[in-house]
Every structure is written in structure tokens, then in C-alpha cells.
Amino acid sequence: MNCSGKDLYSEATVHMAFHDAIDTVTFSDEASEVYLAPGWIDIQVNGFAAVDYNNPATPQEEIGRSVGVLLSTGVTRFYPTVITGPPDAMAGALRNLASARESLPVGAAMDGFHVEGPHISAEDGPRGAHPRHWVRKPDLDEYARWQEATGGRIRIVTLAPEWPEAVRYIERITRDGVVAAIGHTQATAAQIADAVSAGATLSTHLGNGAHSVMRRHPNYIWDQLAEDRLMADFIVDGIHLDAAFLKVALRAKTLERAVLVTDAAPPAAAAPGRYYIGEQAVDLSEDQRVTLAGQDRLAGSALRMDRGIENLVRLAGLSLGDAVRLATVNAAKAGKVPGRSGGLTPGDRADLVQFRWDGGRIEVTGVWISGRRVYSI
Numbered sequence: 480m481n482c483s484g485k486d487l488y489s490e491a492t493v494h495m496a497f498h499d500a501i502d503t504v505t506f507s508d509e510a511s512e513v514y515l516a517p518g519w520i521d522i523q524v525n526g527f528a529a530v531d532y533n534n535p536a537t538p539q540e541e542i543g544r545s546v547g548v549l550l551s552t553g554v555t556r557f558y559p560t561v562i563t564g565p566p567d568a569m570a571g572a573l574r575n576l577a578s579a580r581e582s583l584p585v586g587a588a589m590d591g592f593h594v595e596g597p598h599i600s601a602e603d604g605p606r607g608a609h610p611r612h613w614v615r616k617p618d619l620d621e622y623a624r625w626q627e628a629t630g631g632r633i634r635i636v637t638l639a640p641e642w643p644e645a646v647r648y649i650e651r652i653t654r655d656g657v658v659a660a661i662g663h664t665q666a667t668a669a670q671i672a673d674a675v676s677a678g679a680t681l682s683t684h685l686g687n688g689a690h691s692v693m694r695r696h697p698n699y700i701w702d703q704l705a706e707d708r709l710m711a712d713f714i715v716d717g718i719h720l721d722a723a724f725l726k727v728a729l730r731a732k733t734l735e736r737a738v739l740v741t742d743a744a745p746p747a748a749a750a751p752g753r754y755y756i757g758e759q760a761v762d763l764s765e766d767q768r769v770t771l772a773g774q775d776r777l778a779g780s781a782l783r784m785d786r787g788i789e790n791l792v793r794l795a796g797l798s799l800g801d802a803v804r805l806a807t808v809n810a811a812k813a814g815k816v817p818g819r820s821g822g823l824t825p826g827d828r829a830d831l832v833q834f835r836w837d838g839g840r841i842e843v844t845g846v847w848i849s850g851r852r853v854y855s856i
């Protein structure tokens with residue numbers, strides 16, 4: 480439908496439905512195609528614009544600055560993500576982020592928090608860049624401390640289901656409405672099936688956090704691809720996954736159950752060089768690879784959501800509308816973002832992104848949170 484932007488922007492809630500992603504509003508008076516879409520949702524962000532969300536001492540104003548840069552990429556809601564580390568540091572980082580959420584004018588963009596680890600595989604490959612020393616078994620007391628630190632805003636916990644304690648843990652956190660996600664795992668088919676029966680609904684960055692060489696079949700990637708009760712998110716930076724795997728994985732999951740995430744690390748939207756995720760040093764190279772310092776092991780990405788959507792079109796052959804769906808409706812569903820799994824409907828918080836689409840490139844031109852313009856060019 481065509482409509483006047485003015486009607487939409489004047490209130491804090493939307494007055495019309497955005498059931499699908501972007502084919503709803505176009506402004507025909509512009510030289511290039513301009514679209515309006517629900518604000519993008521990123522359920523896995525470890526840091527951004529040189530700011531580390533895993534350090535309990537990161538200043539609030541620095542977190543605020545990084546959120547400002549995230550907004551400029553079209554993201555209106557995201558889950559800051561804390562990875563495997565010492566118990567006190569993980570709880571401290573979550574407490575610091577929750578405090579920033581309360582105090583910052585842009586804090587509302589931090590809708591909840593994702594804890595990735597520490598209950599993951601200790602083995603090289605599945606463990607990815609998480610420090611082996613701090614891998615530990617599922618612990619509901621520690622989960623309670625995370626919830627206490629964030630005022631009950633933990634929304635996703637990523638864990639490996641091969642821990643004997645995993646089923647009970649998954650049953651407990653999903654009763655709270657928390658998403659149990661499978662990741663950094665080398666689980667058997669039976670262990671994955673048990674985790675799903677216990678309530679797991681998501682695969683975290685499927686195809687990554689895995690052995691570089693594995694049995695062709697069966698293996699834990701096929702098992703998760705074939706499990707229709709699992710949604711799956713993918714890091715679409717053109718580095719973590721090749722185009723053939725991405726295409727096949729999206730077809731297996733279908734456009735209903737596939738999700739775009741960035742898994743952004745502090746070097747995202749920053750210059751090449753040395754950065755830190757908690758105590759771990761990482762390097763951003765000129766070709767946008769983020770690796771553990773002195774190694775070739777990937778440690779998150781330098782991806783931004785707008786580039787991820789472009790990459791879905793370029794690498795996987797999706798239409799722009801379908802690509803945006805993976806960053807809006809599907810991301811909301813996977814992360815249980817309140818009120819967003821139907822796109823935007825009348826009465827919802829007016830979180831919107833306006834962008835130009837030209838030659839396969841997205842240029843974000845305006846972003847609104849609750850109807851308030853927070854970014855424009």
C-alpha cells in the first residue's frame with residue numbers, strides 16, 4: 480500500500496499493519512527506491528563500534544555511543560550477548576548492560592539479553608573462540624544470578640545439549656519463557672532430539688562453532704537442519720558460511736524458520752586493529768575477518784545488519800522482502816521479542832527503518848523508536 484509517512488511518524492504507535500517486511504510502503508517521488516520497514520532485530524551482538532559488551536567496566540556512555548551506531552544500521556531492538564567467561568565477569572557484564580538499559584535515552588533498544596555459553600562443548604572446533612578454561616556444566620543457580628543481574632531480562636541462553644544436566648536445565652528456563660538455543664555443540668541426534676523435546680527452539684549460528692572436519696553423515700549440523708521444531712540463525716557476512724551451504728540451509732529451514740544475526744564483535748563498524756571481548760584479544764583484518772589474536776579462529780564478526788540483508792540477497796538469492804523478513808518477523812519469533820512476530824500491527828511501538836535500495840546496496844536514511852526519530856541523514 481502507499482501511504483503518507485507523516486501519518487506514521489507522528490505517534491508512538493503504528494496505525495497500520497506491517498505483516499510482511501518491506502513491500503508495504505514505497506515513496507514514489509524519490510529517484511531511487513525508498514522503503515519503510517519494521518525496525519531490524521538482532522538477537523546476537525557481543526559488542527559494536529569498538530565497544531565491548533562483555534567487559535563489566537565498559538562505561539555506560541560508551542554503550543550508549545555503540546547503540547547510536549547500531550541504530551544507524553537500521554537496528555531498533557537487539558540482544559547484547561555475553562559469552563563464556565568467569566562467573567563474576569559474566570554476571571557483572573550483564574548487570575552493567577542492564578543498568579545502561581535503564582539509564583540511557585536509547586536503552587529501550589536493548590530489549591533483553593542473550594547468554595551464549597558457558598555450558599557448551601569444551602572441544603576445539605565446537606567451542607569456537609570461547610575460552611576452554613571457563614566452560615562449565617549447566618547450573619540453574621548461575622542462571623538465577625543472571626536473571627537477578629538483569630531484572631529478569633535474560634531472553635536466550637545458548638548451550639550444548641550433550642551435558643547430562645541439559646534437559647532439566649532447558650525445561651526450567653523455557654518455563655520462564657526464555658529461549659533455549661542449541662550451539663557450540665557436538666551433540667548426538669538423540670541428545671538434540673531430547674533437547675528439543677525439553678523445549679529448545681533455536682539453533683545458534685548454525686554451521687559455525689563446529690569441527691572443521693567431521694563425519695559426512697550423520698552429524699549435528701544435518702540433525703539440526705532436519706529438525707523442523709528448531710528455528711536457526713545464520714551469520715551472513717560472506718565469511719562464516721559459503722553461499723552453497725547458506726542456500727541449502729535456508730531451503731531446509733524455509734523462510735518461516737530462518738533468522739539473520741550478525742554475531743557482531745567489538746570491531747564491527749570500527750577500523751581494522753586489536754580489540755577485546757572480555758579478556759580475549761581479537762583482531763579485525765582489512766578483509767573484515769575477526770579472529771582470536773595470533774590465530775585464524777573466527778571470534779564473532781564485523782557484520783552490520785544492513786550489510787547482512789544485502790548479503791542474503793546477493794549470496795542466497797532472496798528477494799529484498801524475504802531478506803528483511805529474516806531480520807524482522809523471524810528474528811522476533813526466534814528471540815520471543817514481545818509484540819513483533821507479526822511484523823508491526825496497530826498499537827505496536829513504532830520502531831521503523833527507512834532506507835534506499837540501489838544497486839544491491841542499502842542506505843539507511845531514517846530510524847524511529849516509539850515514533851521518535853533517532854537517526855536520519
Ligand SMILES: [Zn+2]
Nearest residue numbers: 595607684688
Ligand atoms: Zn558463538
